[in-house]
Amino acid sequence: MSDTATIPLWDAIGEAIEVGADFPTFLLTPRFYRGSAPADAVPAERIRDSLAWGYFLLGLVTLVPGGSYNGETGEDGTATIHCWADTPDNAERLYRWLRGLLHDRPVTVAGFGTVTGQMRKTGPSSDAEGTAFQVTALYTVEPEDG
Amino acid sequence: MTVVVRNTEGLKAKLRARTVRQKQAVLRATAEDLKATFDLAQALCNRDTGFAASRMFGEFTRDGYNWVIGFRREDFVGQINNLASPARLVTEFYIRFVIEGTRRMAGNDFLATALRLRMEARALLYRRALQAAG
Numbered sequence: 129m130s131d132t133a134t135i136p137l138w139d140a141i142g143e144a145i146e147v148g149a150d151f152p153t154f155l156l157t158p159r160f161y162r163g164s165a166p167a168d169a170v171p172a173e174r175i176r177d178s179l180a181w182g183y184f185l186l187g188l189v190t191l192v193p194g195g196s197y198n199g200e201t202g203e204d205g206t207a208t209i210h211c212w213a214d215t216p217d218n219a220e221r222l223y224r225w226l227r228g229l230l231h232d233r234p235v236t237v238a239g240f241g242t243v244t245g246q247m248r249k250t251g252p253s254s255d256a257e258g259t260a261f262q263v264t265a266l267y268t269v270e271p272e273d274g
Numbered sequence: 275m276t277v278v279v280r281n282t283e284g285l286k287a288k289l290r291a292r293t294v295r296q297k298q299a300v301l302r303a304t305a306e307d308l309k310a311t312f313d314l315a316q317a318l319c320n321r322d323t324g325f326a327a328s329r330m331f332g333e334f335t336r337d338g339y340n341w342v343i344g345f346r347r348e349d350f351v352g353q354i355n356n357l358a359s360p361a362r363l364v365t366e367f368y369i370r371f372v373i374e375g376t377r378r379m380a381g382n383d384f385l386a387t388a389l390r391l392r393m394e395a396r397a398l399l400y401r402r403a404l405q406a407a408g
Contacts, residue, residue: 164379187380190387206390212377250386253374256366260377 136238137207138162138186141230141267145184148229152221154180154213162186175214175259182213182222204270205237208250211263216252223249223263230267243269277370278344279385281307285339287400299403301338307396308332308341311388315343318384323357326350326369344385345369 145160161169165185174181187208211222231247250264284304291297312332319327329349334341347367355362375381 165377167378170377185375185377185380187375188382188387190390208375208380208383210375210380253370255377256368256371262375262377264374264381 135162135186135189137189137205137267137269140235140237141186141207141209144229144233144235145226148225150225152182152218152225154182154218155222155225156181156183158183160184160186170260178214180214180218182211182218184222184226185210185212204268206266206268209247209265209267211265212255212260213262214260216254216261216263219252219261219263223265226265235269237269245269275347275367275370276344277367277373277385278342279389280335280342281311281340281389281396283396283400284341285336287404288339290404293406296404296406299406300400303399303403304334304339304341307392307399308334308343310395311341311392312343314392315385315388318382318387320372320382320384323355325355325357325364326372328357329353329369343388 142160142162151159156170160183163186165183169183170181173179187210189205189207191205209226211219211226213219213222227247230245232244234242234244236242245267246269247265247267250266252261252263254261281304284300284307287300287303288297291300309332312330315330316327319330321327326345329345330343331346331349332341332343345367350364350367350369353364355364371381373381373383373385
């Protein structure tokens, strides 16, 4: 998985995040990263001083029955989205904001057309150092005729 | 602490089975599904030295009608990774962060992916098992 890979589902999610209104005030710029975030995505002083921050990591995309993403259209596609923040509550706020943007809303995904996605939470967790917290979401889209 | 996925469809199939033969067929279906899902999870697992993949376990539960696949903390922390060069002590249950992700790297939940990718095949196995002649 590369942060430069062209993945239509990532593009659709990223576009929704970029233009989404009424966003949490602690949402950083950039608002999201594809696959991985650079080491300075959250400056050290933010973590040290516990200033509120958050961003999204767009992760694993699987297609059924296509398996792991290979650029081919499948019956449905599921992307994992990691909502990272400095506190569990802020991570939850990011998730709820994103869910408001995408859950049961039509989006256009190259290779799928206009689809309506479903989002569900798969669980909170923390980073190895215990200074960052995430809520992980699965966002699944199906073709309108599927 | 564990990171696992489970097949709970086998016990459901057993409850629908009407004959001993069908129940035996369900047990065989569970065994076949465990092997296939385990192999798929192995194929999807991140590999550096191969240590994590070597620590993946798969076990039957519920008298063989269900199964669980995943990792146990005690199979990592305090163990020696002899596949690394040089060999090194494992101090973290790091597979959890490989699967769940970190704030720098999105996760690769290959266990859930393997479970999900085999969903239709698993359902077919159990349907056929329940069609076994009584």
